[in-house]
Amino acid sequence: MCGICGCGERPLTAHTHDDHTPHDHHHDVEQPATVRRIKVEQDIFAKNNQYAQLNREYFRQNAIFALNFVSSPGSGKTSLLTSTITQLPADCAISVIEGDQQTTLDAEKIRATGVRALQINTGKGCHLDAHSIAHALQDQIPGPNSLVFIENVGNLVCPAAFDLGEAYKVVVLSVTEGEDKPLKYPDMFHAAELMILNKIDLLPYLDFDVEKCIDYARRINPRIKVLQLSVKTGQGMTEWLQWLTISQRLSSIA
Amino acid sequence: MHELSLCENILQMIEQQAKDQKFTRVLTVCLEIGQLSCVEPEAISFCFNEVMSGSVANQAELKIVMLAGLAWCPTCYHHFEILQRYDECPNCGRYDVQIVKGEHMRISELEVI
Ligand SMILES: Nc1nc2c(ncn2[C@@H]2O[C@H](COP(=O)(O)OP(=O)(O)O)[C@@H](O)[C@H]2O)c(=O)[nH]1
Ligand SMILES: [Mg+2]
């Protein structure tokens, strides 16, 4: 059974009473049942938000800076993480949580850098939720003052709605995807603190309009910060590492 | 298919209600889905029966009410109905408007015995 939530227990399936199998208790079947209306007025995301709040509190108490990386499949999240890990100072404590529907390939790529990585396979699920992160944190307790990178399932739709307790969402958009992605997936760009425009080494071969893309993103989220980067050539990595280090420091003050 | 996991969340919330409010059967589940909530009502209906089967809400009827999105413009103080998150203020044309209503999805009511 789960220590956090008791979720190992299958929820009680109430018997329906329309079968006539023997019961170990008695009840008046003849009495007509009265229909009651119950006002619930609860948000569907309430449960997830409760778990997210617990994760956030855990991060705060341990001075952990957690980022939730979101993008379409193939935008370069795993590449960005491995490259970031190798460029950060060696004494920087990092752990990674990888979300994928299948396979442990990404976690293996991360482990190859010498950093701990835990893979969550979501199966049919198309996003990570705060509850699965709570379990991952239990299995792989990140030390105080460390960085936690969460690579979400490649999907620009629902990871926007599931708070994991992270400090920020970082949305990675590669220039091969078309500049109108922010308009097509507004919820994600609205939820993100930072947009990383990746693969800018490919710009000479594409019609991607960088200014237009940034303008679209700012329509959705006027406060979004934008970094242009190529994991492949390393262009923009310095700025990204600066953002990371400064944001981590600021979060420990707040 | 995140509607599947949303239906699972709905079931968990119903089961919690069943414990708290002491009922054994749900006849109707009323959902409110905001126009801007990125939840597809068709997809919810599609997996609802399957997820509820065998539970207190076995064969419960699903009623969905869509709620319009409402926004407010901090520049010109205009309130208006908004269809998509990136729509501009119809009064002054700015994009940095604030959504007031229509982002959420919730269980409003249950009919139970
Ligand atoms: N040209 C180019 N390719 C890149 C860059 N970053 C990542 N890629 C490639 O894009 C592909 C998908 O990258 P990956 O990190 O697996 O994306 P993820 O699905 O978001 O984790 C891989 O073949 C990477 O080598 C980049 O900056 N430039
Ligand atoms: Mg990956």
Ligand SMILES: [Zn+2]
């Ligand atoms: Zn659990």
Ligand SMILES: [Zn+2]
């Ligand atoms: Zn009985």
Ligand SMILES: [Zn+2]
């Ligand atoms: Zn999903």
Ligand SMILES: [Zn+2]
């Ligand atoms: Zn206005």
